[in-house]
Amino acid sequence: xxxxxxxxxxxxxxxxxxxxxxxxxxxxxxxxxxxxxxxxxxxxxxxxxxxxxxxxxxxxxxxxxxxxxxxxxxxxxxxxxxxxxxxxxxxxxxxxxxxxxxxxxxxxxxxxxxxxxxxxxxxxxxxxxxxxxxxxxxxxxxxxxxxxxxxxxxxxxxxxxxxxxxxxxxxxxxxxxxxxxxxxxxx
Amino acid sequence: xxxxxxxxxxxxxxxxxxxxxxxxxxxxxxxxxxxxxxxxxxxxxxxxxxxxxxxxxxxxxxxxxxxxxxxxxxxxxxxxxxxxxxxxxxxxxxxxxxxxxxxxxxxxxxxxxxxxxxxxxxxxxxxxxxxxxxxxxxxxxxxxxxxxxxxxxxxxxxxxxxxxxxxxxxxxxxxxxxxxxxxxxxxxxxxxxxxxxxxxxxxxxxxxxxxxxxxxxxxxxxxxxxxxxxxxxxx
Numbered sequence: 001x002x003x004x005x006x007x008x009x010x011x012x013x014x015x016x017x018x019x020x021x022x023x024x025x026x027x028x029x030x031x032x033x034x035x036x037x038x039x040x041x042x043x044x045x046x047x048x049x050x051x052x053x054x055x056x057x058x059x060x061x062x063x064x065x066x067x068x069x070x071x072x073x074x075x076x077x078x079x080x081x082x083x084x085x086x087x088x089x090x091x092x093x094x095x096x097x098x099x100x101x102x103x104x105x106x107x108x109x110x111x112x113x114x115x116x117x118x119x120x121x122x123x124x125x126x127x128x129x130x131x132x133x134x135x136x137x138x139x140x141x142x143x144x145x146x147x148x149x150x151x152x153x154x155x156x157x158x159x160x161x162x163x164x165x166x167x168x169x170x171x172x173x174x175x176x177x178x179x180x181x182x183x184x185x186x187x
Numbered sequence: 188x189x190x191x192x193x194x195x196x197x198x199x200x201x202x203x204x205x206x207x208x209x210x211x212x213x214x215x216x217x218x219x220x221x222x223x224x225x226x227x228x229x230x231x232x233x234x235x236x237x238x239x240x241x242x243x244x245x246x247x248x249x250x251x252x253x254x255x256x257x258x259x260x261x262x263x264x265x266x267x268x269x270x271x272x273x274x275x276x277x278x279x280x281x282x283x284x285x286x287x288x289x290x291x292x293x294x295x296x297x298x299x300x301x302x303x304x305x306x307x308x309x310x311x312x313x314x315x316x317x318x319x320x321x322x323x324x325x326x327x328x329x330x331x332x333x334x335x336x337x338x339x340x341x342x343x344x345x346x347x348x349x350x351x352x353x354x355x356x357x358x359x360x361x362x363x364x365x366x367x368x369x370x371x372x373x374x375x376x377x378x379x380x381x382x383x384x385x386x387x388x389x390x391x392x393x394x395x396x397x398x399x400x401x402x403x404x405x406x407x408x409x410x411x412x413x414x415x416x417x418x419x420x421x422x
């Protein structure tokens with residue numbers, strides 16, 4: 001079977017039947033995005049490798065849970081990677097050392113040559129970043145602290161010395177505006 | 188507090204919930220409201236689109252080849268015995284009983300004892316977890332079936348999947364309960380689609396649980412079951 005020609009959803013059917021080669025194709029397609037997300041959250045390559053491997057093993061072991069009518073394979077995978085990496089972050093209590101970076105969780109760019117696939121990813125990244133940059137800075141900050149930092153609304157409120165209600169409101173408004181920007185709809 | 192006030196209060200948490208920034212207890216309260224609130228469901232769906240875009244905003248990095256090698260070594264090691272044991276199970280159990288047939292067979296054996304429940308335990312113990320078939324009350328759910336997927340390390344939660352369940356009717360929803368040493372606690376609420384399919388997450392470990400059950404309850408859920416379970420999975 002030529003796995004490379006199969007759509008993600010078709011591959012997942014094979015994966016759910018225990019097909020390791022289909023799973024390898026899924027990894028080939030989404031492993032880099034997963035690793036990039038984990039790296040963004042934990043900040044070091046070694047921790048990102050651990051988190052990515054842990055997440056993909058969890059994906060393999062919980063493959064029966066995937067339901068195609070609940071969203072794309074990519075979203076499902078990245079959701080698991082995000083949750084597992086944040087869980088690891090919280091377990092390891094890295095928050096204490098990360099609080100100092102709360103003013104802006106920095107991107108850590110890899111110095112590698114651009115392949116075609118990477119060029120596409122970078123173009124996609126630029127588009128989403130451009131949409132994020134249309135948001136008021138306080139909204140970006142709470143969204144990034146929550147999603148990439150793994151902080152709860154009350155932790156963020158404490159860090160920023162703002163009421164919890166304000167933090168929650170910024171998250172809600174920021175996500176709504178981001179969705180509109182990504183959809184090409186101006187608020 | 189009126190329903191409107193509850194909605195207003197809970198809807199303020201939608202963004203934080205979508206980002207995973209609500210503490211567990213608050214998330215549970217919000218989920219309970221969410222199950223009965225179409226407005227919040229729709230807004231959450233919209234905000235989730237934005238959340239799902241966030242991973243695309245990060246700088247791309249290539250994982251090292253050793254990561255894939257290590258991952259696939261483990262996956263292939265786990266896949267091999269499972270594939271052979273699955274073949275073995277099929278060989279030993281064909282023809283497999285459908286839940287309804289299993290109920291009939293079980294009823295012949297233990298009629299009266301189980302008081303109307305279909306019984307089957309078709310799921311085997313996979314290396315990485317178990318899939319347990321539910322006992323279904325075939326009078327109330329004549330076309331119903333359900334399975335409970337319990338991962339080996341079930342600290343991250345289990346999943347109950349249902350199929351062929353009718354609309355609970357009367358503005359009701361299906362509610363999931365976990366029984367531990369005689370105590371029954373509410374876990375989650377779910378609806379089914381037009382095909383009768385649905386799923387419910389059961390957070391936390393079921394290691395010390397005796398059973399997972401489902402009843403039909405008023406929208407929003409109940410604190411205690413108001414009817415005998417329509418399906419039950421013994422752990």
